[in-house]
Amino acid sequence: MTRTACLGRCGVLALTSIAGVWLGLATAQAEDANKADIEALKKSLAKYEDYTAAVRDLYLSTVGCVFYSGEKIPGSMDYPKGAMGVHFVNVPSVGQKLDPMKPNVLIYEPTKKGLKLVGVEWLVPLTPNVKEVPTLFGQKFMGPMEGHYPLIPREFVHYDLHAWLFRDNPNGMFSPTNPNVKCSKAEFPMLEKPTKMMPGPM
Numbered sequence: 001m002t003r004t005a006c007l008g009r010c011g012v013l014a015l016t017s018i019a020g021v022w023l024g025l026a027t028a029q030a031e032d033a034n035k036a037d038i039e040a041l042k043k044s045l046a047k048y049e050d051y052t053a054a055v056r057d058l059y060l061s062t063v064g065c066v067f068y069s070g071e072k073i074p075g076s077m078d079y080p081k082g083a084m085g086v087h088f089v090n091v092p093s094v095g096q097k098l099d100p101m102k103p104n105v106l107i108y109e110p111t112k113k114g115l116k117l118v119g120v121e122w123l124v125p126l127t128p129n130v131k132e133v134p135t136l137f138g139q140k141f142m143g144p145m146e147g148h149y150p151l152i153p154r155e156f157v158h159y160d161l162h163a164w165l166f167r168d169n170p171n172g173m174f175s176p177t178n179p180n181v182k183c184s185k186a187e188f189p190m191l192e193k194p195t196k197m198m199p200g201p202m
């Protein structure tokens with residue numbers, strides 16, 4: 001290779017690797033930022049470990065402890081075997097601007113010692129204003145899908161994102177179901193079929 005050829009090619013190579021390093025750094029920084037946000041969120045939600053505090057803030061129980069068998073149905077959501085727990089929904093916040101610090105739902109697991117806070121969920125109803133898939137903490141929401149019948153009307157077409165902030169999930173923090181969460185101690189266990197997917201904005 002002549003010196004001039006190297007100046008050209010080697011320059012490009014150097015630039016590409018600098019760009020690679022920079023992109024890598026940017027991704028790592030974004031991940032760190034998300035981690036910090038998640039830690040702050042966990043702290044601010046710790047008060048809801050007492051479910052009566054949640055009820056006072058209008059996170060109201062939908063009673064049934066929802067779980068899925070892992071059954072696959074074409075055209076329906078792919079929910080790994082596991083529970084989604086008891087959803088306490090703050091209805092007034094649903095359809096408002098998405099707030100990473102104020103999830104629309106708190107998720108509890110019924111245990112021998114009472115209800116344990118295990119996770120949270122954000123809901124975005126599919127309206128004509130929604131032009132793209134919502135994201136939080138670098139995670140794409142799932143959906144759009146029907147409402148989770150029978151506790152939610154099927155007509156409530158929405159996107160959602162679960163975060164298992166207070167219970168490890170072998171499928172990942174943002175997986176919709178958690179095999180470590182059980183409904184076996186629940187007074188009202190509710191085996192649900194995976195939810196039907198719906199067409200999105202594009």
Ligand SMILES: [Cu+2]
Pocket residue numbers: 084087121162
């Ligand atoms: Cu859920």
